[in-house]
Amino acid sequence: MTAGLAALAPSLGPVDQEHLFWARELQAMSFIFHIPLVCFGVAFPAMVLFVEALGLRTRDDTYRALAKRWSKAMAVLFAVGVVTGTILSFELGLLWPEFTAKFGEVFGLAFGLEGFSFFTEAIFIAIYVYGWERLSPRLHLLAGIPIVITGVTGSLMVISVNGWMNHPVGFDVATNGSITNVKPWTALFNPNFWHEFVHMYVAAFMVAGFLVAAIYAVAWLRGERTHYVRIAMVVPLAVAALASPVQVLVGDWAGREVARYQPTKLAALEGAYRTESGAPIHIGGYYDGKGVEFGIPIPMLLSLLAEHDPSATIHGLEKVPERNRPPVNVVRFAFQTMVGIGTALALLGTLFVVTWWRHGRLPRSRWFYRAVIAAGPASLLALICGWVTTEVGRQPWIVYELMRTEQGVTNAGGLPLVFFAMLAVYLALTVLAVGVVRRLAARPPEAELGAAEAA
Amino acid sequence: MAEATLLVSLLALTAYAVLGGADFGAGLWDLTAGGARRGAAARGLIERSMTPVWEANHVWLPFLLVLLWTGFPRFFGSVMSTLYVPLFGATAGIILRGAAFAFRPHAATLGQARVLGAAFALSSVLVPFCFGAAVGGIASGRVPVGNAAGDAWSSWLNPTSIAVGILAVLAGAYLAAAFLAGDAQRTGEPALEHATRRRALGAGAITGAVAIAALAVVRFDARALYDGLTSGLGLALVLGSAGLGIATLLLILTRRWMLVRLTSAGAVACVIAGWAAAQQPYLLPTALTVHQGAANDATLTALVLSFGVFGLGVLLPSLIVLYRLVLRGRLDKPYEPLDARWRT
Numbered sequence: 001m002t003a004g005l006a007a008l009a010p011s012l013g014p015v016d017q018e019h020l021f022w023a024r025e026l027q028a029m030s031f032i033f034h035i036p037l038v039c040f041g042v043a044f045p046a047m048v049l050f051v052e053a054l055g056l057r058t059r060d061d062t063y064r065a066l067a068k069r070w071s072k073a074m075a076v077l078f079a080v081g082v083v084t085g086t087i088l089s090f091e092l093g094l095l096w097p098e099f100t101a102k103f104g105e106v107f108g109l110a111f112g113l114e115g116f117s118f119f120t121e122a123i124f125i126a127i128y129v130y131g132w133e134r135l136s137p138r139l140h141l142l143a144g145i146p147i148v149i150t151g152v153t154g155s156l157m158v159i160s161v162n163g164w165m166n167h168p169v170g171f172d173v174a175t176n177g178s179i180t181n182v183k184p185w186t187a188l189f190n191p192n193f194w195h196e197f198v199h200m201y202v203a204a205f206m207v208a209g210f211l212v213a214a215i216y217a218v219a220w221l222r223g224e225r226t227h228y229v230r231i232a233m234v235v236p237l238a239v240a241a242l243a244s245p246v247q248v249l250v251g252d253w254a255g256r257e258v259a260r261y262q263p264t265k266l267a268a269l270e271g272a273y274r275t276e277s278g279a280p281i282h283i284g285g286y287y288d289g290k291g292v293e294f295g296i297p298i299p300m301l302l303s304l305l306a307e308h309d310p311s312a313t314i315h316g317l318e319k320v321p322e323r324n325r326p327p328v329n330v331v332r333f334a335f336q337t338m339v340g341i342g343t344a345l346a347l348l349g350t351l352f353v354v355t356w357w358r359h360g361r362l363p364r365s366r367w368f369y370r371a372v373i374a375a376g377p378a379s380l381l382a383l384i385c386g387w388v389t390t391e392v393g394r395q396p397w398i399v400y401e402l403m404r405t406e407q408g409v410t411n412a413g414g415l416p417l418v419f420f421a422m423l424a425v426y427l428a429l430t431v432l433a434v435g436v437v438r439r440l441a442a443r444p445p446e447a448e449l450g451a452a453e454a455a
Numbered sequence: 456m457a458e459a460t461l462l463v464s465l466l467a468l469t470a471y472a473v474l475g476g477a478d479f480g481a482g483l484w485d486l487t488a489g490g491a492r493r494g495a496a497a498r499g500l501i502e503r504s505m506t507p508v509w510e511a512n513h514v515w516l517p518f519l520l521v522l523l524w525t526g527f528p529r530f531f532g533s534v535m536s537t538l539y540v541p542l543f544g545a546t547a548g549i550i551l552r553g554a555a556f557a558f559r560p561h562a563a564t565l566g567q568a569r570v571l572g573a574a575f576a577l578s579s580v581l582v583p584f585c586f587g588a589a590v591g592g593i594a595s596g597r598v599p600v601g602n603a604a605g606d607a608w609s610s611w612l613n614p615t616s617i618a619v620g621i622l623a624v625l626a627g628a629y630l631a632a633a634f635l636a637g638d639a640q641r642t643g644e645p646a647l648e649h650a651t652r653r654r655a656l657g658a659g660a661i662t663g664a665v666a667i668a669a670l671a672v673v674r675f676d677a678r679a680l681y682d683g684l685t686s687g688l689g690l691a692l693v694l695g696s697a698g699l700g701i702a703t704l705l706l707i708l709t710r711r712w713m714l715v716r717l718t719s720a721g722a723v724a725c726v727i728a729g730w731a732a733a734q735q736p737y738l739l740p741t742a743l744t745v746h747q748g749a750a751n752d753a754t755l756t757a758l759v760l761s762f763g764v765f766g767l768g769v770l771l772p773s774l775i776v777l778y779r780l781v782l783r784g785r786l787d788k789p790y791e792p793l794d795a796r797w798r799t
Contacts, residue, residue: 079557082510083550089517090546093524093535097602100524101532105750108525109757115518116765122510123773130507130786146773182750184757411603412539425547429554436561 020406022415023095026422028391030088033426035387036211036380037081041121042155042201043208044074045147047235052141054231062228065448068132073437075129080433082122087422095415099398099408102179106171107161109184114157121150155204156197163192166390167261168399191261195254196390202247203386206345207379209240214376215441217369228445234362237352237372240379244349247342252305258393259306262400263315264324265393268331270302271295272316279303279314283336287328326395334388341382345375457749459759460526461731463766467522469727471515473630473720476623478509480631482552482579483624484654491569495792498572500647502560502793504638507786509556511777516549525758529600530738530748537598537605538589545585548578565797572793580624587623591616594730595677596740614676618669625665626723629658633703633719637712641782642790652707659704663697666726679740683733692729696722713782 048070055063089111093100124146131140164170170187174180216233259266266272271287272279279302285295300310307314317325348371355363363369394400398408481501488494488501524531535542555574562568588611592598595615598605610616632655639648670693674681683689699722706715734740738748749755780786 076557076561079510080554082513083553086513086517086549087546089520090535090542093520093531094539094542094546097532097536100535101529101602104524104528104531105526105754108521108528108750109754109761111521112525112758113761113765115514115521116761116770119511119514119518119770120773122514123777126507126511127777127780127786130788131780134780134785180751182753184754410536410539412536412607414540414607418543421547425550429550432554432558435563436558439561439563 019411019413019415020409022419023409024405026415026419027091027095029419029423029426030084030091031387031391032384033430034081034084034088035383036207037077037084038155039204039207039211039383040074040077041081041151042204043151043239044070044077044212045144045151047208047212047239048074049141049144049148051231051235052144056137056141061449062231062445065445066228066232068448069440069445071129071132073440075125076433076436076440078122078125080429084426084429085118094412095410096398096408097410099403102403102408103168103399106168106179106182106184106187107164110157110160110164110188113188114154117150117154117157120146121154124150152201155200157188159197159200160188160190160193162390163196164188164190165398166196166394166400167192168402173402192257195250195257199247199250199254199386202243202250203379203383205243206240206247207383209236209238209243210345210372210379211236211376213237213240214373217372221366221369221373233372238356240345240375241349241352244342244346245353248346251339251342255305256307259314262393264317264320265326265331265390266306267315267317267319268326268328268393269335269389270314271328271332272302272314273318275313275316275319277303277313278311279306281305287332292332324396326393331389331393334385334392338382338385338389341378341385345379345382348372348375456752456755456759457526457745460522460749460755461745463759463762464519464522464526465727465731467515467519469720469724471512471519472623472626472727473723474508474512475515476583476627476723477630477634478505478512478627479552479579479583479624480627480629480658481505481635482556482576483628484631484635484651485572486576486580491565491794495794496644496647497650498793499791499795500635500639500642500644500651502556503642503788503790504635505556506560506788507781508777509553511774513549513553522758526750526755527738527745527748528750530743532602533600533604533739533743534589534593534598536601536603537607537610538592539603540607541585541588541592541611545582545589548582548585551575552578552582560796562797565794568793568797583623583627584620585611587620588612588616590623590730591619593739594619594680594734595673596679596742598739598742600739600742614672615680618665618672622662622665622669625658625662626726629655629662630719630723632658633707633712633715636707636710637715640710640712641784642787644790648710652710655707656704659700659707663700666697666700680733683735684729687732688735689729689733692725692732696725696729699725 048067051063051070052067055061055067124143127135127143128140128147131143135143164187167190168187169190170183170185171179172181213233213236216229217237219229220233255266255269258269270279270281271285271292273287273289273291278300280297280299281301282292282295282297285292287293302314303312304310306312317328348368351368352363355361396404396406398405481504485494485498485501488497520531551574555571555578559568559571559575562571591613592605592610592615595613597610597613597616632651636648636651636655639645639651670681670684673684684693699718703715703718703722706718736744736746738745
């Protein structure tokens, strides 16, 4: 595959590298603002529907009020996700025209399928959110099911493209550098697809679950221990608590896949310079170009985790020329942050599940609820660190070992201006979205049922 | 397969121009409705009409982008990199429009609602102008093949682009007024129906006049495009659009709102098809033909196949369900002037 590099002719002509930095920053910023909304798109509808279904079964109006309230927040978050997602599809062309011009025909099918999914999601969210009083309760619940399905299939397709960028398959590079023999379905179901998807899917339930639970844990600690607050906290918390320990296993699977297909990325995760058997993992410290300084070494752990064999040989960064190595400290720091937070969340989740299982009640310590409040933003941070790990870890490639990121970037100018304008827009958006969700939450829950009688 | 993909793309573009265009046009009416008190009735109607459908209407756009970069990757890369100024402008407008519209009902005070309303309305004018200008740049042959190979400014600040940009804004306003009048009738608000009907007639007349003027501009600025629009299939479609436009005006006069939706959509479809016919066989006039720009057959087949399966099997029935519910008023919330909730 590496042999193709020299022959890979740019599709649109030579590239000016001046804007690479700003293009990257702009793309990263756009992802950071969009990804939390994706988590809500994937995981929140399932929680809303679960609560609505509980309401139908128990005939307890508290559930209905909560589901209705949540569906309003879901509508606002979806609206913001629609526009930030549109921006991402624009940016693939605006910032990386060489990448889309060269490989659009290989990876594009997944986005096409995502388009259908997104469309169906938009349609049923409208029916669900605005149909509360107009559809029969059963029909309304049914209208929510496509939202749950499409939230999953949509992200599935986008992650397929990311998997493909990390493991490009489904085409050949001809001697003149053009792309031939394209097999779009092979590209779609590339080997990175499943573990990346499951990892993100579980992460979405953790992020959405802990963030929503955190909001109600604040109320809980303030002494608002009503039936409503209790349900609103326990449902997302249970979801996140069950997902967190599972994520440890999924993370192990993802790590082994990286070891198999992207040994350079694995070496960057640890900062392993030398190829060695029985490789250690260092906690903390920094990579100085020859190895990790000031870290706490745990012997043989890297070999054990990557290959499930303490004496396995791990390829070091020395295997590839310096210009083909990712920025190790960024990757390593992001990875360690993700793993650290993930481990803490798994412990927190296990504590909740065990208490519930053995005593049939919620944990009593105020510290538990403080931890839940911290877990909301922490899970989001871990998610972003996870994406930094995989995306910066892929560098310097936009298409792994085939097209360098600077070969994909636009020649258009003015990117710093665009970056700061978009930063202002995104910040305003964040402030407004948080404000709207807070205003929604501030209204008494009975207001939702009051509206039902009026309508 | 290249033709089939192009056809699907043109369908998506038409759907976006009609449905998304009408939503942007509603933003223009929101902008020109007058002060907070005087304009509250029209703004209430606009919000009520757009709320359940604007997201589904908008999704045609990312869908179109995906079709283009998969089906015509070099066309996509060339257009996006040369026309980055209007297209970045459009993206900023898209964020502001969507977010401001979604947030406005939740504003804490009338003052906040007015700021959000202004952001919604101004960006609703910006976005169609930017897209129209980009289309004008492509149609007048100002986008060469290459990474930002064309001029960043003259590619969209030129007579054809400006004419198409203005036409896009006006056509959206015309569609919006026609659709809103029908919604006002369904709501049982005869005064609003009357007012929006007057706007629809006025906007229709102005759009028609500007369309003729735009044709004159194109004659001097982009002769090849003009020749394509005034001969053969191009001419037939331009005349078809004019005929449907006049029919729409007559239907507005006689308040046949359901038929108005069809004929006005048909008029827009004819303009887009006429543009495609006029620049045949090119994607980028004289630089890239449809066949040169098309992706490989395996990808195109997969794309068209998935359109057949998911588009006709899942998307179309879902859209029918949504629009039936909407047009029968099943998703409507009770009508109120927009400022009512902040004045109590």
